[in-house]
Amino acid sequence: MSDIWFIILVLAFGTYLIRFSFLGIIGDRELPDWVSVHLRYVAVAVLPGLIAPLVLWPEANDGAPEPARLAAAFAAFAIGMTFKSVLGSVIAGLSTLFIALAILY
DSSP: OHHHHHHHHHHHHHHHHHHHIIIIISTTSOOOHHHHHHHTTHHHHHHHHHHHHHHHSOGGGTTOOOHHHHHHHHHHHHHHHHHOOHHHHHHHHHHHHHHHHHHHO
16 A cells, blocks of 8 residues: 555656646746747647547447537537637537437437
């Protein structure tokens, strides 16, 4: 049991150092332009990696794609690309998911 607590404390300290390196050390400084340009694309790169497995291989269905989730993802993508609205994309995806789940199940 003490091995687990040791691992938890080491990982907590490691994540603290990683966050401190950005917030504590360079938090009050102006970032170079090339860094700011690259940081703009972090969300665009990370979010599809988080969302795609939940849509294509949901654990609730043992990894089988579900039509309701696929429809919701398509609706959110279409609204987001058409209107460039994050809120509109979220509302379209949620409403499509709830409607599709109500119809299909």
